[in-house]
Amino acid sequence: TNTDLERAQTLITSIPDYPQPGVNFRDISPLIADGPALRAVTEALIAPFEGQFDIVGGLEARGFLFAGTIAAMTGVGILPIRKAGKLPRPAAAVSYSLEYGTATIEGPDVLKKGERVLLVDDILATGGTLSAAQALVRELGAEVVGSAVVLELKDLRGRSLTGDVHTVFAD
Template sequence: MITLEDFDTYPDFPIEGILFYDIAPILASPERFREACIDLMPPRDAQVDIVAGVDARGFIFAPVVAQTLGVGMTMVRKKGKLPGELLEADATIEYGASELVINPNGIAGRHVLVIDDILATGGTARAVAEMLEKAGAASVRFSFLMEIGDLPGREALASYEVASVVVI
């Protein structure tokens, strides 16, 4: 089981007042990485048809989870990183804003598991959920490696199933 001790921390990164939790130690260890991917898996009774990995650190875990579940994967990218007809959303995050996009093809009627590294304010996750619903997803659920419990992320996702491996 992944714990808080598995992360390195960097105060005042990327801006003053933010404590950055680095997943590099988890990625450097095959055993810890495997445990993280297992910990991010949905409950056995959860219906998942596709996994959505969120740019950028969600991309690391999402393909492994998707392969383990035997389902495909889609990417939620920062604007300007995907071609074609896309859905867009603005996300307000703990230390700024971000524009996100997703290709809506293959989402309609599917049950989506969204994988990301950290749940903080919920701005990114909420924007992702709105794009997936606009694309016609049958359901959206979330799995995060870490959740900052003092921030309103879980409240922003109150109408979704949310799992977090580590809550601080």
């Protein structure tokens, strides 16, 4: 319900100076610990895309949680998008920039050509992770029908890398 969704936002906790001084870390743990809040956020994530996706792609690690709830509520399957080195036979890999250095994500060979993927993650920060996931899905031969996150940190301008993203909350 709408009151559950409003309450969900208040359950996202800000932790100053984590993981380093000057960073205000948003912790979604209290939100996902609350059943009605988790359900309301899941419904809000999928609302614009209902009936438009064949599979949901979740970004390791916290994106997996919402991919799981979306899959259970809609009946689609899950594409787990993993940090490099975890998959036995990655079908594609994409590297992206972090504040210091680079990271790589990989995906398994499970997508059919033209399959419609909804990408989901907990937080849009610089957009590096999500934009790499968009490229990865295309490299796997499928189509990104949308990207959805629980919380967008607007100051970081992640959309400059990702294009349009459906966001449940922003600050």
